[in-house]
Structure formats: C-alpha cells, structure tokens
Amino acid sequence: MGALDFIVALIRAAVFNGTPLMYGTSGEILTEKAGNLNLGVEGLMFMGGAFGLLGAFTYGNAMGDSANGVVAVIIALVCAFAAGCFGSLIYAFLTITLRANQNVTGLALTIMGTGVGQFVGEMMRLKVGGNVAISNALKLAFANSPFPQALQNIPVVGPLIFGYNVFVYLGIIMIIVMHHFLAKTRKGLYLRAVGESPSTADSAGINVTRYRYFATVIGGGISAIGGMVYTMTISGTVWNHTGLSGEGWVAVALVIFCLWKPINSLWGSVLFGALLILYIRLPIAFIPTQIYKVVPYIVTALVLIMVSIRQRREDQPPAALGTAFFREDR
Amino acid sequence: MDKVHAVELKGVTKSFGSNMANKNIDLFVDKGEIMALLGENGSGKTTLMNILAGIYLPDEGRVFVDGKEVTIRSPKDAFDNRIGMIHQHFKLVDVFTAAENVVLGLEGTGRLDLKAASSKVREISRKYGFDIDPDKKVYEMSVSEKQTVEIIKVLYRGADILILDEPTAVLTPQEIEKLFAVMRAMRRDGKSIIIITHKLNEVMAVSDVVAVLRKGEHIGTVRTSETSPQALTEMMVGRKVELNIGRKDPVDPKPRLTIAGLTVRDSEGVKKLDDVGFIAFGGEILGIAGIAGSGQKELLEAVAGLRKIESGSIIYTPEGKAPAELVGKTPMEIKDAGVALAFVPEDRLGMGLVGGMGMTGNMLLRSWHKGKGIFVDRKAPEKLAADVMERLEVVTPGIYYPVRKLSGGNVQKVLVGREIASSPSVLMSAYAVRGLDINTSYTIYNLMCQQKEKGVAVIFVGEDLDVLLELCDRILVLCGGKVSGVVDARNVTKEQLGLLMTSVGGKEEN
Numbered sequence: 001m002g003a004l005d006f007i008v009a010l011i012r013a014a015v016f017n018g019t020p021l022m023y024g025t026s027g028e029i030l031t032e033k034a035g036n037l038n039l040g041v042e043g044l045m046f047m048g049g050a051f052g053l054l055g056a057f058t059y060g061n062a063m064g065d066s067a068n069g070v071v072a073v074i075i076a077l078v079c080a081f082a083a084g085c086f087g088s089l090i091y092a093f094l095t096i097t098l099r100a101n102q103n104v105t106g107l108a109l110t111i112m113g114t115g116v117g118q119f120v121g122e123m124m125r126l127k128v129g130g131n132v133a134i135s136n137a138l139k140l141a142f143a144n145s146p147f148p149q150a151l152q153n154i155p156v157v158g159p160l161i162f163g164y165n166v167f168v169y170l171g172i173i174m175i176i177v178m179h180h181f182l183a184k185t186r187k188g189l190y191l192r193a194v195g196e197s198p199s200t201a202d203s204a205g206i207n208v209t210r211y212r213y214f215a216t217v218i219g220g221g222i223s224a225i226g227g228m229v230y231t232m233t234i235s236g237t238v239w240n241h242t243g244l245s246g247e248g249w250v251a252v253a254l255v256i257f258c259l260w261k262p263i264n265s266l267w268g269s270v271l272f273g274a275l276l277i278l279y280i281r282l283p284i285a286f287i288p289t290q291i292y293k294v295v296p297y298i299v300t301a302l303v304l305i306m307v308s309i310r311q312r313r314e315d316q317p318p319a320a321l322g323t324a325f326f327r328e329d330r
Numbered sequence: 331m332d333k334v335h336a337v338e339l340k341g342v343t344k345s346f347g348s349n350m351a352n353k354n355i356d357l358f359v360d361k362g363e364i365m366a367l368l369g370e371n372g373s374g375k376t377t378l379m380n381i382l383a384g385i386y387l388p389d390e391g392r393v394f395v396d397g398k399e400v401t402i403r404s405p406k407d408a409f410d411n412r413i414g415m416i417h418q419h420f421k422l423v424d425v426f427t428a429a430e431n432v433v434l435g436l437e438g439t440g441r442l443d444l445k446a447a448s449s450k451v452r453e454i455s456r457k458y459g460f461d462i463d464p465d466k467k468v469y470e471m472s473v474s475e476k477q478t479v480e481i482i483k484v485l486y487r488g489a490d491i492l493i494l495d496e497p498t499a500v501l502t503p504q505e506i507e508k509l510f511a512v513m514r515a516m517r518r519d520g521k522s523i524i525i526i527t528h529k530l531n532e533v534m535a536v537s538d539v540v541a542v543l544r545k546g547e548h549i550g551t552v553r554t555s556e557t558s559p560q561a562l563t564e565m566m567v568g569r570k571v572e573l574n575i576g577r578k579d580p581v582d583p584k585p586r587l588t589i590a591g592l593t594v595r596d597s598e599g600v601k602k603l604d605d606v607g608f609i610a611f612g613g614e615i616l617g618i619a620g621i622a623g624s625g626q627k628e629l630l631e632a633v634a635g636l637r638k639i640e641s642g643s644i645i646y647t648p649e650g651k652a653p654a655e656l657v658g659k660t661p662m663e664i665k666d667a668g669v670a671l672a673f674v675p676e677d678r679l680g681m682g683l684v685g686g687m688g689m690t691g692n693m694l695l696r697s698w699h700k701g702k703g704i705f706v707d708r709k710a711p712e713k714l715a716a717d718v719m720e721r722l723e724v725v726t727p728g729i730y731y732p733v734r735k736l737s738g739g740n741v742q743k744v745l746v747g748r749e750i751a752s753s754p755s756v757l758m759s760a761y762a763v764r765g766l767d768i769n770t771s772y773t774i775y776n777l778m779c780q781q782k783e784k785g786v787a788v789i790f791v792g793e794d795l796d797v798l799l800e801l802c803d804r805i806l807v808l809c810g811g812k813v814s815g816v817v818d819a820r821n822v823t824k825e826q827l828g829l830l831m832t833s834v835g836g837k838e839e840n
C-alpha cells in the first residue's frame with residue numbers, strides 16, 4: 001500500500017468515525033448558544049441510536065422484501081430525532097421552566113438516556129434472539145454513497161469527496177445551514193443574545209423561554225441523530241452499546257474545541273474522528289489504547305489553555321451558559 | 331376635563347417577599363416634560379421604573395398611557411406602548427456590535443440587514459449629535475459609548491416615553507452636558523423623559539418637575555423652578571439634614587506614603603502613569619483630580635499591588651514602625667500592612683463582592699485570613715456587618731440577605747463600609763459615592779474625615795470638584811498620567827483645578 005493510499009484511507013476513516021460527532025456536537029452547540037449547557041448528550045445519543053435502529057428494524061420487518069432503503073433511512077432519522085427531542089424536552093422543562101440546575105439535570109438525562117437506550121436495544125436483541133440486523137438491501141442504503149459510481153471511481157478525489165455515506169453529506173449541509181442561521185439571520189442573532197445575556201435579550205422584547213426551548217429541543221434532536229448514525233454505520237446496524245458509550249462526552253468536549261462555532265465542527269469532527277481511531281491505524285506497541293482514548297480530551301484541554309491565553313472575546317463560551325433566567329431576579 | 335398625561339401610574343404596589351419596594355404610588359408625566367425621580371438608595375425608584383418597562387409585574391395598581399389603561403406584562407408590551415428604558419446596569423450584549431445590539435428584538439424575519447441597521451444608527455447619531463461607530467463591539471467601548479448605544483436603542487424603536495436610570499453616575503461632566511442636550515432636544519420633539527439621578531445640581535439643571543420617593547412611597551411632586559436642593563433633600567430624607575463636611579485642619583501630619591518616579595504601563599504597553607511622585611500624609615485627605623482615565627485608577631491599583639510597576643518606589647511608613655518598600659509585595663501583604671482600597675468600578679456592580687452572599691459573608695472575605703484555626707470566625711464579621719448596616723443605613727432585610735438583591739446604591743455602601751471598617755492606616759477610595767444618594771454621600775465624606783482625624787492617610791479620587799474642594803486638604807491633579815500639580819484645597823478655585831486637569835502644570839496650550 002502506497003503512502004497516498006494510506007493517507008486516503010486514514011482520512012476516509014476519520015470522516016467515517018467523525019460523522020456521529022458532527023451531529024452530536026453541532027446539536028449541542030445550538031443548545032449552548034442559547035445558554036443551556038446540556039450534559040445529557042451521551043444519553044441523547046444512546047436514545048437516538050436505539051430508536052433509530054428500532055425504527056428501521058420495525059419498518060424492515062413490516063415491509064419484508066418490498067422495504068425501500070431511502071424510506072428506511074428517513075424513518076431512522078425521524079425516530080432518532082424525535083427521541084432526542086423528547087429527551088431534551090424533559091431537560092428543557094426542568095431547566096428552563098422549573099429552573100433546575102443545568103449540570104445536575106444534564107447528568108440525569110445522560111443516566112436516563114443511556115438506560116432507555118440500553119433497554120430498547122437489549123429488548124430488540126432478546127426479541128429476535130441474537131443480533132438485531134436489518135436486511136442487506138436496507139443496510140446498503142445506510143452504508144453506500146448517494147453519488148453515482150462513476151464519480152466515486154475517480155482516483156483519490158472519488159473516495160475522498162464522493163465516497164461517503166449519506167449522513168456525511170446531510171451533516172455538512174445541516175452544519176452550513178446552522179452556521180448561516182446563527183451568523184446571518186435575525187432569529188440567529190436573537191438566539192445568541194439569549195445565550196450571552198438573557199436579561200438584555202428579554203428587555204429587548206425577545207422571548208427568552210421560547211428561544212431556549214427551541215434551541216434545546218432541536219439541538220437535542222440533532223445530537224441524537226449522531227447516535228443513530230453511529231449504530232447504523234460504524235457498528236453496522238447492530239446494537240452495540242460499548243462502542244456508543246463515551247461518544248456523547250467526546251461530542252461535548254468537541255463543542256469546546258470548536259469554540260462554540262458550528263462551522264468549526266466540520267473539520268473538528270474529522271480531527272476527533274481521527275483521534276478516536278488512531279490506536280487502530282497508528283498503533284505504537286508500548287502505548288496502551290487507553291492512552292489514545294484520552295487524546296481528544298487532552299487536545300480539548302490544550303485548546304482551552306490556548307484560548308484563555310489569547311483572551312479573545314469572540315472565542316469565549318456564551319456568557320450566560322449554564323444559568324437560568326427569571327425576569328424579576330437580579 | 332382632566333388633561334391627558336403621557337403616562338400615569340395609579341396605586342402601584344410592588345413587594346419582594348416581605349420587602350415592600352413600592353407602596354400605593356400615584357405618579358404622572360406630561361408630554362414634552364422632563365421629570366426627575368429622586369429618592370434615597372433603596373427607595374424604590376428602579377423598581378417603579380421597571381414596572382413601566384415591563385420587567386416587574388406590579389402586585390396592584392394601574393398604568394395609563396395617553397389616558398388609556400394598559401397592561402404591561404413584558405418588555406415587549408412596554409415597547410408597544412412606546413416606553414423605552416435605559417437600565418441602571420447596562421443591558422447590552424458585549425460581543426455584539428452597536429448595530430447588532432440596536433436591532434435586538436425588533437420584529438421582522440429572515441435575513442438580518444445589518445447594513446441598513448448601521449445606516450439608521452448613523453442617521454440617529456447625526457440627528458442628535460452622537461459620535462458612535464455602529465460596527466464597534468460593545469466590549470471595546472467606553473462607558474459613555476455604551477450609554478450612547480443604549481439611548482440609540484431606545485430612539486431606534488421610536489419611544490415616546492424615555493426612562494433613564496442613573497445615566498449620569500458614570501459619565502464625565504462633558505458627557506453629562508451632551509446627554510442633557512440630547513434630552514432637551516427630545517423634549518422639543520414632544521417626548522416625555524423620566525430621569526433618575528442622585529445629583530441635585532443635575533436635577534435643577536435639566537428637569538421640569540421632580541418627584542420624590544421615600545421608603546417606597548411617593549412623597550410629592552414639585553416644579554423644579556419652585557424648589558431648591560435643600561428642600562428636595564428634606565423631602566427625600568424626611569427630616570432636616572445638614573449637608574456639610576466638617577473639615578478640620580490636619581494635626582501633625584507625618585509622611586505615610588512616599589511615592590517617587592512611579593511608572594506603570596497597561597497590557598498594551600501604553601504608559602498610564604508617567605514618573606508620578608508625591609507624599610500622602612497621615613491625618614490628611616489627599617484628593618486626586620483629573621479627567622476620567624488620566625491614571626487615577628492605575629495609581630491606586632499600583633499602590634495596592636494590583637498592577638505591575640515598571641519603575642519607581644512606594645515607601646510606606648506606618649505609625650511607629652520602620653519605613654518599608656511596597657513595590658514587589660503581594661496585594662495581600664500590602665493589605666495586611668494596613669493599606670486599604672475601596673474602589674467602585676465603572677460597571678458599578680462592586681468589585682470584590684460576592685452577590686449571592688449576605689453582608690456577613692462579604693465582610694468575612696476581607697478578614698478570613700486573619701482567623702486562627704481551621705474554622706472561620708463568624709462572630710466578628712457579623713458584628714462588623716451590623717455595624718456597617720447601621721452606620722451607613724444600608725437598606726436590607728438583614729445582614730444575611732444576598733447582596734445582589736439590594737438596590738444599586740446599597741451594594742456600594744457595603745463595599746465602601748467594609749474597607750473603612752478594616753481600620754486601615756492608608757485608605758484609598760475611588761468614586762466611593764458613585765450612585766449613592768446625597769445623604770449617604772455626606773455620611774461617607776464624614777467617615778473619611780473621621781478616619782483622617784484618627785491619623786489615617788486618606789486618598790480620595792473623586793469626580794465632583796466642589797466636593798474635592800470642600801473635603802480634601804490637598805489636591806493632586808493628574809493629567810495624562812503625569813502629575814500636573816499639587817495644590818492646597820483651601821486656596822484654589824475650580825477654574826484653576828480645571829486648567830491643571832487639561833494641561834500639565836496648568837499652562838495654556840497653544
């Protein structure tokens with residue numbers, strides 16, 4: 001294998017493994033931009049993974065041979081998104097309406113979400129008596145590139161640009177849309193204002209509660225899609241809780257690494273995807289894999305240090321992150 | 331038939347827990363009129379205005395705009411009734427530009443047209459003579475620029491009733507004049523303005539009528555032309571008060587701080603203090619005057635050990651002890667040696683107070699390291715807190731009530747009171763009376779005088795030249811980080827001070 005092939009393979013693997021993070025992170029960025037620190041991403045991704053699989057699996061079973069791959073993908077997306085929205089809606093109700101502590105509530109959501117995810121995943125396994133698997137035709141819809149074979153066959157460019165599964169492209173589009181929304185639209189500006197200073201936003205007539213609910217629920221839904229993408233691509237449409245565990249925490253770290261800018265998660269998730277698989281691709285005999293696994297967190301810590309040395313205001317977290325808002329408070 | 335008022339409040343009551351901030355208030359303002367709202371710290375001025383602005387919901391009472399009854403449940407309702415408020419603590423998003431802050435919360439969907447917003451901001455600026463760059467980030471702005479953004483925000487929305495909560499507390503005299511000119515221009519346009527301020531000369535200069543609150547009640551409204559500062563003070567306080575400073579001649583002043591060749595740069599490398607030298611005597615109040623930003627803050631911080639000193643020396647000679655060099659000591663060592671700094675920063679939310687803790691806890695912050703053993707001593711700070719509360723008449727339900735919930739002025743009383751109470755041998759204070767009502771201001775002045783009589787070297791950075799002349803023994807004038815002159819406060823005029831402030835040595839520039 002030539003050096004070029006090795007690099008192409010490495011990049012492809014990085015993108016492949018980074019895709020769940022792309023969703024997990026950008027969803028959390030949206031949430032945090034409005035001032036809610038949702039530490040429940042891990043739980044949301046578990047729920048997304050389990051319900052996404054459940055949706056596709058149920059659909060495949062019901063339709064048998066006439067099942068359509070595109071429909072299966074859409075069903076998995078919708079199920080995961082809905083599960084994430086539901087989980088974060090609970091979080092939103094507790095932290096926004098009841099003004100519970102965000103950290104505690106987020107951690108509780110992680111515990112609940114992983115539990116629910118495990119339960120649904122294991123239940124499916126017991127029901128079919130073994131590994132949950134969907135038909136090969138459907139599997140391919142999750143794994144294959146949406147581009148024509150001719151494009152994929154172009155040397156180097158083909159595999160690097162056109163050779164990924166559909167979630168990579170959907171993720172890129174979603175992130176660009178989110179970037180545009182936050183940076184260029186009125187609603188995006190208001191949402192950022194809510195995260196920076198809710199009392200300022202409120203006194204300007206912005207409905208803080210509504211924006212926070214919106215960002216938290218939609219953001220949670222997007223994060224959950226990341227879990228589904230993991231289950232349906234990386235773990236090959238098989239319920240695999242060991243692989244999924246930890247993914248959500250990496251996503252939370254990546255939010256910091258991306259300095260709360262969705263556009264950075266485009267390349268940040270690829271980088272973290274690479275870090276996650278480095279132990280397979282670049283094994284060094286005497287370094288245990290556990291050391292590799294902490295690398296993403298070390299990189300995040302380094303970024304934090306750099307940012308605090310540079311002291312650029314634009315790189316700071318949303319100023320009101322983690323705080324509840326009540327108009328008559330002061 | 332009754333005249334229709336621009337805005338009218340009837341029987342408004344608001345309480346926080348058992349704390350009645352407003353009691354059955356009736357008040358109105360007419361079109362084209364500037365009303366000053368006056369009252370001691372914690373008398374409920376901000377609360378009342380917040381009710382008009384939709385921040386607080388009144389427990390009882392009715393609000394009328396242009397004679398029609400309205401309900402204001404949110405800031406948005408307030409805008410819909412063309413009421414705009416500039417808050418005591420700025421409501422701006424720091425990482426946004428001026429234009430972004432101005433368009434915040436406006437109706438309209440889809441793409442954000444910041445170009446259009448910027449040009450509208452420029453248009454308003456031209457009309458009222460502001461000087462503001464719409465694309466500048468708020469965190470890069472000076473306080474007066476922030477103030478301007480706040481005013482433009484309200485004008486942009488086309489408010490007819492403008493409420494300003496202590497807008498002048500952090501402005502320089504020139505900036506205040508400009509603000510008043512803007513207010514007068516708005517009055518000509520038929521707008522109604524309510525301004526809260528503690529400075530009676532401003533009340534006399536700019537308002538048409540004055541409404542006075544005392545302990546949450548509306549005591550009365552008088553026409554400005556028919557009243558006097560003395561009469562207003564008495565309405566505010568509810569009894570006859572003597573507003574004078576009992577300045578005694580210094581007794582046996584001894585050098586306490588001897589500063590020479592002090593040079594300090596800020597983080598950008600700009601010289602903030604340039605070869606500053608002077609002596610502060612025990613038993614004397616040394617005033618420090620200067621245009622805002624001439625190095626006053628840096629000087630005090632350098633002495634307190636909070637700033638890196640490039641060169642120079644600060645010799646400290648405590649009573650009956652050997653002189654010691656302060657340069658190179660840590661802030662803690664300097665504090666322990668008896669050099670106290672009470673600094674009220676421009677953002678006004680007191681430096682060195684923990685909002686969630688009560689007065690006691692905040693007193694403890696100053697003294698915890700003096701305690702012995704592993705447990706904190708709670709008795710002493712408790713006593714101290716009670717003492718400060720009584721002497722400065724802090725309006726609070728109790729010494730354990732979170733400081734954050736106190737009114738703006740009362741927060742400052744806690745800060746200043748704590749520093750004075752630490753019985754220092756050098757007491758430095760900057761803008762100690764910012765946002766304090768007139769009565770409390772004099773209490774503070776007299777506390778400074780007491781300290782001086784005890785032999786403390788008091789350094790007082792102030793903005794009000796009249797007060798400096800009345801309170802201090804000597805006045806050091808800073809100009810662009812240099813010592814422009816040191817004068818005897820008893821034999822100098824305001825004009826001479828003004829000259830020293832604008833040019834080093836007071837020489838006319840040509």
Ligand SMILES: Nc1ncnc2c1ncn2[C@@H]1O[C@H](COP(=O)(O)OP(=O)(O)OP(=O)(O)O)[C@@H](O)[C@H]1O
Binds near residue numbers: 351372378726738
């Ligand atoms: N959100 C709040 N929660 C609890 N107490 C409050 C709140 N807002 C105001 N208060 C209390 O109401 C009283 C009136 O406060 P307010 O801020 O209206 O005073 P003020 O007249 O504006 O004083 P200052 O001149 O110091 O700004 C104070 O005792 C204050 O502690």
Ligand SMILES: [Mg+2]
Binds near residue numbers: 738
């Ligand atoms: Mg106030």
